Amino acid sequence: MKRSGSADLPLHYGHVPQWLYDRMSKLGLAVFEVILADYGKTEVIRRMSDPFWFQSLGAVMGMDWHSSGVTTSVMGALKRVINPKSKELGIYIAGGKGKFSKETPNELLKIANLTGLNGDELVKASKLSAKVDNTAIQDGYQLYSHNFILNDEGSWSVVQQGMSGKDKTARRYHWHSENLKSFVDEPHSGICGTSQGIILDLTAKSAKENRKGIIEISHEAPEKIMKEVSLILPSHHDVRASDVNMKRLGAMLAMTREMQPENFEDLLLFKGVGPRTMQSLALISEVIHGAPSRFQDPARFSFAHGGKDGHPFPVPTKIYDETLDILRTGIEKSKLGNSDKMQAFKKLHEINVKLEENFTPDFDIQDVIQEERNNSWRFGGKTVFGDAKPPAERKADGGIQLSLF
16 A cells, blocks of 8 residues: 555634535535546546545535645545445445544444455554554644545545644545555655654654664654655635646636537537536536646636635535536436437547647636626525625626637
8 A cells, every 4th residue: 555645734614514515415426426437446546545636526516625624525425425325336435534433444344244355454454544644654643534435346545634733734645555565664655745843754664673662763854754745735715826727727718618519519418508517517527537637736626616615706506506417417318328428528628628738828817716706696606604695896898708729
Protein backbone atom coordinates (compact mmCIF):
# COMPACT_ATOMS: atom_id res chain seq x y z
CA MET A 1 0.00 0.00 0.00
CA LYS A 2 1.16 3.54 -0.58
CA ARG A 3 -0.12 6.85 0.59
CA SER A 4 -1.43 8.36 -2.60
CA GLY A 5 -1.78 11.94 -1.47
CA SER A 6 -2.90 14.44 1.09
CA ALA A 7 -4.80 17.72 1.22
CA ASP A 8 -4.52 20.64 3.64
CA LEU A 9 -7.80 22.46 4.21
CA PRO A 10 -9.05 25.38 6.31
CA LEU A 11 -11.00 24.04 9.28
CA HIS A 12 -14.70 24.91 8.91
CA TYR A 13 -17.58 24.20 11.24
CA GLY A 14 -21.31 23.95 10.52
CA HIS A 15 -23.56 21.43 8.84
CA VAL A 16 -24.77 20.48 5.38
CA PRO A 17 -28.44 21.41 4.92
CA GLN A 18 -30.75 18.57 3.95
CA TRP A 19 -31.68 20.16 0.62
CA LEU A 20 -28.01 19.95 -0.43
CA TYR A 21 -27.19 16.62 1.23
CA ASP A 22 -29.97 14.87 -0.72
CA ARG A 23 -28.71 16.28 -4.02
CA MET A 24 -25.08 15.45 -3.18
CA SER A 25 -26.07 11.85 -2.54
CA LYS A 26 -27.91 11.55 -5.85
CA LEU A 27 -25.07 13.13 -7.83
CA GLY A 28 -22.46 11.00 -6.05
CA LEU A 29 -24.34 7.83 -6.97
CA ALA A 30 -24.68 8.95 -10.59
CA VAL A 31 -20.96 9.73 -10.85
CA PHE A 32 -20.04 6.33 -9.38
CA GLU A 33 -22.43 4.47 -11.67
CA VAL A 34 -21.01 6.08 -14.81
CA ILE A 35 -17.40 5.50 -13.73
CA LEU A 36 -18.21 1.86 -12.93
CA ALA A 37 -19.91 1.35 -16.29
CA ASP A 38 -17.18 3.03 -18.34
CA TYR A 39 -13.99 2.34 -16.38
CA GLY A 40 -14.64 -0.40 -13.81
CA LYS A 41 -14.41 -1.00 -10.05
CA THR A 42 -10.65 -0.60 -9.77
CA GLU A 43 -10.85 2.88 -11.26
CA VAL A 44 -13.41 3.95 -8.65
CA ILE A 45 -10.96 2.97 -5.91
CA ARG A 46 -8.10 4.77 -7.65
CA ARG A 47 -10.15 7.96 -8.01
CA MET A 48 -10.97 7.96 -4.31
CA SER A 49 -7.26 7.77 -3.52
CA ASP A 50 -6.54 10.97 -5.49
CA PRO A 51 -6.83 14.10 -3.28
CA PHE A 52 -7.24 16.41 -6.27
CA TRP A 53 -10.03 14.37 -7.84
CA PHE A 54 -11.77 13.96 -4.48
CA GLN A 55 -11.74 17.72 -3.88
CA SER A 56 -13.06 18.34 -7.40
CA LEU A 57 -15.88 15.86 -6.78
CA GLY A 58 -16.81 17.72 -3.60
CA ALA A 59 -16.76 21.05 -5.44
CA VAL A 60 -18.98 19.82 -8.27
CA MET A 61 -21.44 18.54 -5.62
CA GLY A 62 -21.92 22.05 -4.24
CA MET A 63 -19.83 21.76 -1.09
CA ASP A 64 -17.56 24.61 0.01
CA TRP A 65 -14.76 24.26 -2.52
CA HIS A 66 -11.87 24.42 -0.07
CA SER A 67 -13.06 23.58 3.44
CA SER A 68 -12.46 20.61 5.72
CA GLY A 69 -16.17 19.78 5.56
CA VAL A 70 -15.75 18.41 2.03
CA THR A 71 -14.19 15.23 3.40
CA THR A 72 -16.81 14.17 5.92
CA SER A 73 -19.79 15.45 3.92
CA VAL A 74 -18.82 13.78 0.65
CA MET A 75 -17.97 10.50 2.36
CA GLY A 76 -21.22 10.60 4.35
CA ALA A 77 -23.29 11.28 1.23
CA LEU A 78 -21.53 8.51 -0.71
CA LYS A 79 -21.89 5.93 2.06
CA ARG A 80 -25.57 6.76 2.35
CA VAL A 81 -26.30 5.87 -1.30
CA ILE A 82 -23.56 3.38 -2.21
CA ASN A 83 -23.97 0.83 0.59
CA PRO A 84 -27.67 0.04 -0.07
CA LYS A 85 -26.62 -0.83 -3.67
CA SER A 86 -23.27 -2.42 -2.79
CA LYS A 87 -24.16 -5.89 -4.04
CA GLU A 88 -25.12 -4.45 -7.43
CA LEU A 89 -22.23 -1.97 -7.65
CA GLY A 90 -19.51 -4.09 -6.06
CA ILE A 91 -18.38 -1.09 -3.99
CA TYR A 92 -18.52 -0.81 -0.18
CA ILE A 93 -17.79 2.06 2.23
CA ALA A 94 -16.99 1.57 5.91
CA GLY A 95 -16.26 4.03 8.70
CA GLY A 96 -17.08 7.68 9.09
CA LYS A 97 -16.59 10.63 11.40
CA GLY A 98 -16.06 10.40 15.15
CA LYS A 99 -17.79 7.43 16.74
CA PHE A 100 -18.63 5.99 13.32
CA SER A 101 -14.92 5.59 12.54
CA LYS A 102 -14.68 3.12 15.44
CA GLU A 103 -17.21 0.88 13.70
CA THR A 104 -14.91 0.36 10.73
CA PRO A 105 -13.50 -3.05 11.86
CA ASN A 106 -16.96 -4.52 12.46
CA GLU A 107 -18.24 -3.17 9.15
CA LEU A 108 -15.26 -4.60 7.27
CA LEU A 109 -15.77 -8.04 8.81
CA LYS A 110 -19.41 -7.99 7.68
CA ILE A 111 -18.36 -6.94 4.17
CA ALA A 112 -15.79 -9.75 4.14
CA ASN A 113 -18.51 -12.28 4.99
CA LEU A 114 -20.57 -11.02 2.06
CA THR A 115 -17.74 -10.92 -0.47
CA GLY A 116 -15.41 -13.74 0.59
CA LEU A 117 -12.55 -11.30 1.14
CA ASN A 118 -10.09 -11.73 3.99
CA GLY A 119 -11.69 -9.69 6.76
CA ASP A 120 -8.70 -9.86 9.09
CA GLU A 121 -6.43 -8.38 6.42
CA LEU A 122 -8.91 -5.59 5.71
CA VAL A 123 -9.16 -4.72 9.40
CA LYS A 124 -5.38 -4.79 9.67
CA ALA A 125 -5.02 -2.41 6.73
CA SER A 126 -7.59 -0.05 8.22
CA LYS A 127 -5.96 0.03 11.65
CA LEU A 128 -2.40 0.36 10.36
CA SER A 129 -3.18 3.19 7.92
CA ALA A 130 -4.83 5.08 10.78
CA LYS A 131 -1.93 4.31 13.11
CA VAL A 132 0.63 5.60 10.64
CA ASP A 133 -1.16 8.91 10.07
CA ASN A 134 -2.11 9.42 13.70
CA THR A 135 1.10 8.27 15.40
CA ALA A 136 4.00 7.45 13.09
CA ILE A 137 3.69 10.75 11.20
CA GLN A 138 3.73 13.24 14.03
CA ASP A 139 2.74 16.30 12.00
CA GLY A 140 0.39 17.87 14.54
CA TYR A 141 -2.86 16.43 13.16
CA GLN A 142 -5.10 14.10 15.16
CA LEU A 143 -7.45 11.87 13.18
CA TYR A 144 -11.18 12.33 13.70
CA SER A 145 -12.52 10.77 10.50
CA HIS A 146 -11.65 7.45 8.82
CA ASN A 147 -13.32 5.85 5.79
CA PHE A 148 -12.32 2.61 4.12
CA ILE A 149 -13.57 2.18 0.53
CA LEU A 150 -13.23 -1.19 -1.19
CA ASN A 151 -14.54 -3.24 -4.08
CA ASP A 152 -15.53 -6.89 -4.07
CA GLU A 153 -12.26 -7.77 -5.83
CA GLY A 154 -10.16 -6.64 -2.87
CA SER A 155 -8.84 -3.26 -4.03
CA TRP A 156 -9.28 -0.51 -1.47
CA SER A 157 -8.49 3.06 -0.54
CA VAL A 158 -8.58 5.00 2.71
CA VAL A 159 -9.76 8.59 3.08
CA GLN A 160 -9.12 9.94 6.56
CA GLN A 161 -8.73 13.36 8.09
CA GLY A 162 -6.93 14.91 11.04
CA MET A 163 -7.33 18.23 12.80
CA SER A 164 -4.71 20.69 14.01
CA GLY A 165 -5.93 22.87 16.85
CA LYS A 166 -2.79 24.99 16.58
CA ASP A 167 -3.46 26.58 13.21
CA LYS A 168 -7.12 25.60 12.73
CA THR A 169 -6.54 23.49 9.64
CA ALA A 170 -7.40 19.92 8.70
CA ARG A 171 -5.27 17.49 6.72
CA ARG A 172 -6.83 14.76 4.63
CA TYR A 173 -4.81 11.62 3.92
CA HIS A 174 -5.43 9.28 0.99
CA TRP A 175 -4.19 5.70 0.76
CA HIS A 176 -4.32 3.11 -2.01
CA SER A 177 -3.86 -0.66 -1.80
CA GLU A 178 -1.92 -0.65 -5.06
CA ASN A 179 1.77 -1.58 -4.70
CA LEU A 180 1.55 -2.65 -1.07
CA LYS A 181 5.01 -3.35 0.30
CA SER A 182 5.16 -2.25 3.91
CA PHE A 183 3.16 -0.19 6.33
CA VAL A 184 6.22 0.92 8.28
CA ASP A 185 8.99 1.37 5.71
CA GLU A 186 7.97 4.40 3.64
CA PRO A 187 4.50 3.08 2.78
CA HIS A 188 3.43 6.38 1.25
CA SER A 189 4.77 8.19 -1.73
CA GLY A 190 5.20 10.98 0.85
CA ILE A 191 3.39 13.73 2.69
CA CYS A 192 3.44 17.41 1.94
CA GLY A 193 1.65 20.36 3.40
CA THR A 194 1.92 23.47 5.49
CA SER A 195 5.01 23.15 7.62
CA GLN A 196 4.37 22.09 11.20
CA GLY A 197 8.01 22.47 12.18
CA ILE A 198 10.25 19.41 12.54
CA ILE A 199 8.09 16.38 11.82
CA LEU A 200 8.71 13.01 13.43
CA ASP A 201 8.24 10.48 10.63
CA LEU A 202 8.70 6.94 11.92
CA THR A 203 7.96 5.51 8.48
CA ALA A 204 11.06 7.04 6.88
CA LYS A 205 13.81 4.60 5.95
CA SER A 206 16.18 6.67 8.07
CA ALA A 207 14.07 5.76 11.10
CA LYS A 208 14.47 1.99 10.72
CA GLU A 209 16.63 1.77 13.82
CA ASN A 210 14.44 4.25 15.64
CA ARG A 211 11.45 1.97 15.19
CA LYS A 212 13.38 -0.54 17.25
CA GLY A 213 13.54 1.84 20.18
CA ILE A 214 15.61 4.94 19.52
CA ILE A 215 12.94 7.60 18.86
CA GLU A 216 14.94 10.41 17.33
CA ILE A 217 14.68 11.60 13.77
CA SER A 218 17.41 13.22 11.77
CA HIS A 219 17.30 17.01 11.50
CA GLU A 220 16.16 17.01 7.92
CA ALA A 221 13.83 19.84 6.96
CA PRO A 222 10.15 18.81 6.90
CA GLU A 223 9.89 19.37 3.16
CA LYS A 224 12.58 16.73 2.62
CA ILE A 225 10.87 14.20 4.85
CA MET A 226 7.48 15.07 3.37
CA LYS A 227 8.23 14.45 -0.28
CA GLU A 228 4.78 13.99 -1.75
CA VAL A 229 3.20 16.86 -3.65
CA SER A 230 -0.19 17.46 -2.10
CA LEU A 231 -3.16 19.73 -2.38
CA ILE A 232 -2.90 22.79 -0.14
CA LEU A 233 -5.93 25.05 -0.29
CA PRO A 234 -6.00 28.73 0.69
CA SER A 235 -7.81 30.21 3.66
CA HIS A 236 -9.89 32.67 1.63
CA HIS A 237 -13.51 31.77 0.91
CA ASP A 238 -13.92 33.60 -2.38
CA VAL A 239 -12.83 32.02 -5.66
CA ARG A 240 -10.10 34.02 -7.39
CA ALA A 241 -8.42 33.80 -10.76
CA SER A 242 -5.36 32.36 -9.04
CA ASP A 243 -7.47 29.42 -7.82
CA VAL A 244 -8.50 28.15 -11.26
CA ASN A 245 -7.11 27.32 -14.69
CA MET A 246 -8.58 30.30 -16.54
CA LYS A 247 -8.05 28.76 -19.96
CA ARG A 248 -10.08 25.68 -19.07
CA LEU A 249 -12.78 27.63 -17.25
CA GLY A 250 -13.12 30.17 -20.02
CA ALA A 251 -13.26 27.60 -22.81
CA MET A 252 -15.97 25.66 -20.96
CA LEU A 253 -18.05 28.80 -20.35
CA ALA A 254 -17.68 29.94 -23.94
CA MET A 255 -18.61 26.50 -25.24
CA THR A 256 -21.75 26.14 -23.15
CA ARG A 257 -22.90 29.73 -23.77
CA GLU A 258 -22.13 30.12 -27.45
CA MET A 259 -22.52 26.71 -29.00
CA GLN A 260 -25.84 25.26 -30.11
CA PRO A 261 -26.15 21.50 -29.54
CA GLU A 262 -27.72 21.10 -32.97
CA ASN A 263 -24.45 22.30 -34.50
CA PHE A 264 -22.60 19.36 -32.95
CA GLU A 265 -23.78 15.98 -34.21
CA ASP A 266 -22.52 14.28 -31.06
CA LEU A 267 -24.59 16.59 -28.84
CA LEU A 268 -27.93 16.50 -30.64
CA LEU A 269 -29.46 14.63 -27.69
CA PHE A 270 -28.92 17.76 -25.59
CA LYS A 271 -31.03 19.94 -27.89
CA GLY A 272 -33.29 22.11 -25.76
CA VAL A 273 -31.02 22.00 -22.71
CA GLY A 274 -30.20 25.53 -21.58
CA PRO A 275 -26.65 26.97 -21.44
CA ARG A 276 -26.56 27.05 -17.65
CA THR A 277 -27.45 23.35 -17.34
CA MET A 278 -24.91 22.53 -20.06
CA GLN A 279 -22.30 24.29 -17.92
CA SER A 280 -23.02 21.94 -15.01
CA LEU A 281 -23.12 18.90 -17.28
CA ALA A 282 -19.76 19.83 -18.84
CA LEU A 283 -18.03 19.99 -15.45
CA ILE A 284 -19.60 16.74 -14.24
CA SER A 285 -18.54 15.10 -17.50
CA GLU A 286 -14.99 16.26 -16.81
CA VAL A 287 -15.05 14.84 -13.27
CA ILE A 288 -16.06 11.48 -14.73
CA HIS A 289 -14.06 11.39 -17.96
CA GLY A 290 -11.21 13.85 -17.39
CA ALA A 291 -7.57 12.82 -17.19
CA PRO A 292 -5.95 12.99 -13.71
CA SER A 293 -3.97 16.09 -14.69
CA ARG A 294 -7.19 18.11 -15.06
CA PHE A 295 -7.98 18.23 -11.34
CA GLN A 296 -5.17 20.50 -10.15
CA ASP A 297 -7.64 23.38 -9.66
CA PRO A 298 -10.65 21.98 -7.74
CA ALA A 299 -12.15 25.48 -7.37
CA ARG A 300 -13.03 25.44 -11.08
CA PHE A 301 -15.54 22.66 -10.47
CA SER A 302 -17.50 24.87 -8.09
CA PHE A 303 -18.80 26.61 -11.22
CA ALA A 304 -21.11 23.62 -11.71
CA HIS A 305 -23.29 24.11 -8.63
CA GLY A 306 -21.74 26.90 -6.56
CA GLY A 307 -21.27 26.39 -2.83
CA LYS A 308 -23.49 26.16 0.22
CA ASP A 309 -21.75 29.15 1.80
CA GLY A 310 -22.38 31.28 -1.30
CA HIS A 311 -18.90 31.00 -2.80
CA PRO A 312 -18.44 31.38 -5.64
CA PHE A 313 -22.25 31.75 -5.79
CA PRO A 314 -25.36 30.16 -4.25
CA VAL A 315 -26.26 26.58 -5.19
CA PRO A 316 -28.65 26.77 -8.21
CA THR A 317 -31.08 24.06 -7.08
CA LYS A 318 -33.22 24.18 -10.25
CA ILE A 319 -30.13 23.65 -12.42
CA TYR A 320 -28.89 20.95 -10.02
CA ASP A 321 -32.20 19.08 -10.29
CA GLU A 322 -32.33 19.35 -14.08
CA THR A 323 -28.78 18.03 -14.26
CA LEU A 324 -29.67 15.10 -11.99
CA ASP A 325 -32.73 14.29 -14.12
CA ILE A 326 -30.66 14.25 -17.33
CA LEU A 327 -28.00 12.03 -15.74
CA ARG A 328 -30.50 9.64 -14.18
CA THR A 329 -32.44 9.29 -17.44
CA GLY A 330 -29.22 8.63 -19.36
CA ILE A 331 -28.01 6.04 -16.84
CA GLU A 332 -31.31 4.16 -16.78
CA LYS A 333 -31.52 4.09 -20.59
CA SER A 334 -27.92 2.89 -20.75
CA LYS A 335 -28.78 -0.02 -18.45
CA LEU A 336 -31.48 -1.00 -20.95
CA GLY A 337 -29.01 -0.96 -23.83
CA ASN A 338 -29.51 2.58 -25.11
CA SER A 339 -26.24 4.35 -24.30
CA ASP A 340 -26.61 7.23 -26.79
CA LYS A 341 -27.22 9.90 -24.17
CA MET A 342 -24.29 8.81 -21.99
CA GLN A 343 -22.06 8.76 -25.06
CA ALA A 344 -23.16 12.32 -25.82
CA PHE A 345 -22.41 13.20 -22.19
CA LYS A 346 -18.87 11.86 -22.62
CA LYS A 347 -18.47 13.75 -25.92
CA LEU A 348 -19.29 16.97 -24.07
CA HIS A 349 -15.96 16.75 -22.26
CA GLU A 350 -14.05 15.66 -25.36
CA ILE A 351 -15.37 18.61 -27.36
CA ASN A 352 -14.50 20.98 -24.54
CA VAL A 353 -10.89 19.72 -24.42
CA LYS A 354 -10.59 20.23 -28.18
CA LEU A 355 -11.96 23.76 -28.03
CA GLU A 356 -9.49 24.70 -25.30
CA GLU A 357 -6.67 24.52 -27.84
CA ASN A 358 -7.82 27.75 -29.54
CA PHE A 359 -9.05 29.62 -26.48
CA THR A 360 -7.18 32.56 -25.00
CA PRO A 361 -8.58 33.71 -21.65
CA ASP A 362 -9.45 37.39 -21.73
CA PHE A 363 -12.14 37.87 -19.11
CA ASP A 364 -12.54 38.75 -15.46
CA ILE A 365 -13.56 35.82 -13.29
CA GLN A 366 -15.31 38.22 -10.92
CA ASP A 367 -17.64 39.26 -13.76
CA VAL A 368 -18.58 35.62 -14.26
CA ILE A 369 -19.25 35.17 -10.55
CA GLN A 370 -21.30 38.38 -10.34
CA GLU A 371 -23.42 37.31 -13.29
CA GLU A 372 -24.08 33.97 -11.58
CA ARG A 373 -25.10 35.80 -8.42
CA ASN A 374 -27.37 38.18 -10.34
CA ASN A 375 -29.19 35.23 -11.91
CA SER A 376 -29.11 33.01 -8.84
CA TRP A 377 -32.68 33.78 -7.81
CA ARG A 378 -33.90 32.57 -11.21
CA PHE A 379 -32.15 29.24 -10.70
CA GLY A 380 -33.47 28.59 -7.19
CA GLY A 381 -30.23 29.71 -5.57
CA LYS A 382 -29.75 28.62 -1.96
CA THR A 383 -27.09 28.91 0.71
CA VAL A 384 -26.98 28.00 4.38
CA PHE A 385 -28.04 31.60 5.00
CA GLY A 386 -31.24 31.45 2.94
CA ASP A 387 -32.61 31.81 -0.58
CA ALA A 388 -31.11 34.09 -3.23
CA LYS A 389 -32.97 37.35 -3.89
CA PRO A 390 -33.31 39.31 -7.14
CA PRO A 391 -30.66 42.05 -7.41
CA ALA A 392 -31.86 45.60 -6.90
CA GLU A 393 -30.38 46.62 -10.23
CA ARG A 394 -29.46 44.56 -13.25
CA LYS A 395 -26.86 45.37 -15.88
CA ALA A 396 -28.34 46.23 -19.26
CA ASP A 397 -25.47 44.76 -21.27
CA GLY A 398 -26.92 41.24 -21.29
CA GLY A 399 -24.01 39.67 -19.49
CA ILE A 400 -20.43 38.86 -20.39
CA GLN A 401 -19.27 37.35 -23.66
CA LEU A 402 -16.48 34.81 -24.00
CA SER A 403 -15.29 34.02 -27.49
CA LEU A 404 -13.99 30.59 -28.41
CA PHE A 405 -11.69 31.94 -31.09
